[in-house]
Amino acid sequence: MFGKVRNWLEIRIGLDELTRTQLTEYLIPKNINIFYTLGFVALAAFISQIITGFFLLIYYVPHSDYAFRSVQDIMNKVPYGWLFRMMHAVGSNLMVAVVILHMLSVFFMGSYKKPREMTWVVGSFMLLTTLTFCLSGYLLPWSQLSYWATTIVTTIPTAFPYVGEFITRMLRGGETVSGTTLNRFFALHVTFLPLLLLSFIAIHLFLIRRIGISSPPFGESSEEKKPWTRYRHESHAGGYPFYPYFVQKEMLMVSAYFVAMFFIISFLPTLFLPEDANTPADPFKTPAHIKPEWYFLALYQMLKIVPNKLLGISMQIVLVTLFILWPFFDTEEEDNILKRPLLRSLFIISILAWITLTIWGRYS
Amino acid sequence: MRRGIPLVIIALMIFFVAPLVSGQGGGGQEESVCLGCHDSDMMKPEFRSIPSEWKKSWHYQNNVSCNDCHGGDPKDAAMAMSPERGFVGKPNYAEVPEFCGKCHIGILKNYLESGHGKALKSTQSGPNCVTCHGSHEIQKADISIINEKRCSQCHTYDRARTVKQALFVTEKEIRNVERGLKELRRSGVFTEEQERTLFSTEAEFRTLFHSVDVSLIKDRTNEFTRKLDQIDSQIRDLSHELLFRKNFAAFLMLLFLGICIVVFSLSKTS
Numbered sequence: 001m002f003g004k005v006r007n008w009l010e011i012r013i014g015l016d017e018l019t020r021t022q023l024t025e026y027l028i029p030k031n032i033n034i035f036y037t038l039g040f041v042a043l044a045a046f047i048s049q050i051i052t053g054f055f056l057l058i059y060y061v062p063h064s065d066y067a068f069r070s071v072q073d074i075m076n077k078v079p080y081g082w083l084f085r086m087m088h089a090v091g092s093n094l095m096v097a098v099v100i101l102h103m104l105s106v107f108f109m110g111s112y113k114k115p116r117e118m119t120w121v122v123g124s125f126m127l128l129t130t131l132t133f134c135l136s137g138y139l140l141p142w143s144q145l146s147y148w149a150t151t152i153v154t155t156i157p158t159a160f161p162y163v164g165e166f167i168t169r170m171l172r173g174g175e176t177v178s179g180t181t182l183n184r185f186f187a188l189h190v191t192f193l194p195l196l197l198l199s200f201i202a203i204h205l206f207l208i209r210r211i212g213i214s215s216p217p218f219g220e221s222s223e224e225k226k227p228w229t230r231y232r233h234e235s236h237a238g239g240y241p242f243y244p245y246f247v248q249k250e251m252l253m254v255s256a257y258f259v260a261m262f263f264i265i266s267f268l269p270t271l272f273l274p275e276d277a278n279t280p281a282d283p284f285k286t287p288a289h290i291k292p293e294w295y296f297l298a299l300y301q302m303l304k305i306v307p308n309k310l311l312g313i314s315m316q317i318v319l320v321t322l323f324i325l326w327p328f329f330d331t332e333e334e335d336n337i338l339k340r341p342l343l344r345s346l347f348i349i350s351i352l353a354w355i356t357l358t359i360w361g362r363y364s
Numbered sequence: 365m366r367r368g369i370p371l372v373i374i375a376l377m378i379f380f381v382a383p384l385v386s387g388q389g390g391g392g393q394e395e396s397v398c399l400g401c402h403d404s405d406m407m408k409p410e411f412r413s414i415p416s417e418w419k420k421s422w423h424y425q426n427n428v429s430c431n432d433c434h435g436g437d438p439k440d441a442a443m444a445m446s447p448e449r450g451f452v453g454k455p456n457y458a459e460v461p462e463f464c465g466k467c468h469i470g471i472l473k474n475y476l477e478s479g480h481g482k483a484l485k486s487t488q489s490g491p492n493c494v495t496c497h498g499s500h501e502i503q504k505a506d507i508s509i510i511n512e513k514r515c516s517q518c519h520t521y522d523r524a525r526t527v528k529q530a531l532f533v534t535e536k537e538i539r540n541v542e543r544g545l546k547e548l549r550r551s552g553v554f555t556e557e558q559e560r561t562l563f564s565t566e567a568e569f570r571t572l573f574h575s576v577d578v579s580l581i582k583d584r585t586n587e588f589t590r591k592l593d594q595i596d597s598q599i600r601d602l603s604h605e606l607l608f609r610k611n612f613a614a615f616l617m618l619l620f621l622g623i624c625i626v627v628f629s630l631s632k633t634s
Contacts, residue, residue: 072554082609248631255624262617266610273552280556285427 023243027236031219032246035109037253038102039208043201044254045095049133050194052088055081060140062186064179067142068280086265092134093272094261096295099127107326107347110335111214115228117327119207124324126200129193134293136189139182145274147281148290150185151177159309176283212236217336227333291362298354301361396438398430417501433463458484460492470567474574481574491518505570507535523576530581531573537592538566544599553602558595565591 009015028036059078061070074081103123106112112120139150154177157167173180212234240246264271276287292300299316306312322329330343337344399415401407418424423432431438435450445451455463461481465472475481475493483490495517496509507528515524541562545555569588572581 072556075552076554083612086613245631248627252624252627252631255620255627258620259617259624262613262620266613266617269610269613270550270552275550278549278552278554 023247024241026242027239028213028242028246029215029236029239031216032213032240033216033219034249034253035101035105036213036216037246037250038098038105039204040250041253041257042095042098042102045091045098045257046197046201049088049091049095052084052091053190055084056088057190062140062183064142064182064281067140067182071141071143083265086269087261089272090261090264092137093293093295094257094264096130096134098257099130100295103127104351108337109214109216109218110337112327113330113335114327115211115231116207116214119204119211120327121324122200122204122207126197126204128320129197129200131295133189133193133197134295136185136193138293139177139185140189141277142182142281143277144279144281144285144287145276145290147177147283148286149292150181152290153292154181156303156309156313159313161310218338294358294362297361298357301357301364304361304364396429396431397441397444398434398436398438400441401444414500417499421500421502422504423502428467432467457492458488460494464493470571471574474571478574478576480576505573506539507531510573523578526578527573527576527581530578530585531569534569534585534588534592537589537596538562538569541592541595541599544596544603548599548602548606551606553606555602558598561591561595565595 006015056074059070059074059081061067071085074085076082106120106123135153139146154168154171157171158164160167169175171181171184172178173184210233213236214234215236272293276290279287291297302316303309303312306315332340332343334340337347402411402415404412418430429438430436431450434454435452436445437443437449437451440449443449445453452463461472461475461484465475476485480491484492496514497503497505510524510528510531512521512524515521545558545562548555565588572584575581
């Protein structure tokens with residue numbers, strides 16, 4: 001049976017050649033390491049979010065009168081609805097963590113350098129899209145936590161003179177966070193953002209395949225480095241085959257991702273869903289101590305310690321822009337961060353600052 | 365059109381970075397203008413402590429604001445104490461039960477039929493709501509409100525002790541159910557239905573406090589116990605469900621851990 005199907009496909013799409021060129025004869029650098037699998041883990045996390053999100057969408061009602069109740073029904077009445085919701089909620093946090101780790105490893109390996117500047121820029125937009133996914137999805141359960149976090153988020157643009165009020169109204173669809181805001185965020189979350197992220201993924205994968213996987217600057221490389229004066233595909237002659245060598249590593253890491261996910265669901269189920277996330281939104285009662293999710297804590301704390309709100313946001317916009325366009329600022333040929341003390345210091349200081357601000361934001 | 369593009373870019377940038385954001389919230393409810401004046405140095409000292417007392421109260425926790433009891437306009441300082449906006453201010457001593465009974469209707473009825481209510485009606489000086497519960501710093505009532513110190517201000521404690529003993533079992537069960545629901549809420553279970561049943565059962569039970577009638581309390585204890593047992597059984601079911609979820613997720617975790625080990629072993633042999 002399997003042979004027949006295989007033969008049927010071979011005649012029509014040249015399955016053997018496809019398998020050979022894309023898997024068994026597609027070579028990767030000999031010195032590739034486990035961190036190179038993080039991009040694939042992020043993709044697997046996104047697919048998991050799509051699947052669980054689809055099941056949630058069957059029962060979720062995007063209306064301020066019913067949203068909270070429908071989420072509670074998913075948790076308590078729909079058979080195994082709790083599992084899909086928990087996988088989706090925990091998965092969103094893990095996905096952000098994986099994407100951040102992926103970007104850090106790309107930075108550390110110097111993989112953003114010529115000719116991969118576009119791959120980095122698209123990757124940065126994918127991180128921002130993932131964060132926007134989290135932000136828009138956060139409001140959907142229509143809980144106290146989601147309502148008030150969104151209220152405060154959408155107030156921030158008012159720091160901008162002239163256009164601030166307009167932007168806030170545009171985001172909310174009115175003066176306050178209401179059912180209209182919920183509808184906007186829902187539409188963004190289930191239609192626009194998935195299409196946007198899928199487009200970015202397609203461009204990202206195209207660039208990776210077109211240019212070739214980058215070689216880590218550490219360990220023994222199978223090929224000598226040549227300057228990039230014109231387009232060429234980095235084929236890594238003498239490297240390891242993508243299948244089974246790298247696919248096994250990817251499967252290992254994807255499985256580890258799900259181990260982490262189910263560990264949190266089993267032993268730390270309230271880690272990302274505190275009590276306020278389980279209380280219906282009440283526009284007349286502000287809960288005490290609302291904090292953003294962990295991945296926004298550093299930026300939140302930074303905004304708190306900069307005395308001027310406009311200055312704080314402007315600084316963050318500059319930082320985000322610098323982050324996106326980093327490959328165009330760092331044009332040094334050397335891609336081994338260990339041989340560049342200044343860049344290494346910047347990398348370590350940035351990570352330490354981020355961790356410090358995150359912890360400070362959490363306990364402030 | 366050209367001006368619109370930068371605007372959209374700014375909006376998107378803000379949308380990305382703005383999350384930073386939450387956290388400036390806090391406090392309880394919408395500010396009432398009453399607090400502004402009562403907090404200020406202009407206010408007589410005996411009225412100045414009212415806002416801080418109220419902020420510690422059960423009323424505050426349940427969004428019951430100044431105007432809910434005293435009337436007036438909480439949004440307009442000039443009209444805040446205007447009778448035209450329903451301001452009633454501080455009620456006379458004998459009028460306190462009706463004042464509180466605007467909301468606590470069932471309790472008012474039981475109180476008026478009780479020895480306490482009758483004493484107030486006939487002598488104008490019997491115990492009213494404030495005598496036992498206080499006024500602005502009012503706390504959630506429970507059985508501890510019946511104590512020798514408080515009751516013996518007016519009479520001996522013997523009868524009050526008998527009433528307290530009769531209420532004790534139900535009170536204990538209410539506390540247990542409350543604890544169980546709190547635990548479930550903390551574990552992420554939405555317990556609105558059970559909380560609503562508990563609230564109505566407890567409210568009904570509280571009205572008995574005010575009847576000060578031992579035989580009536582004993583007669584109705586079984587009815588309350590039955591309702592509380594029902595909630596308790598639902599709490600047990602939900603706790604079992606939580607345990608199942610924990611075990612099921614742990615099973616999936618082990619399954620993926622197994623896959624990890626198999627893939628790792630394969631990668632070492634191939």
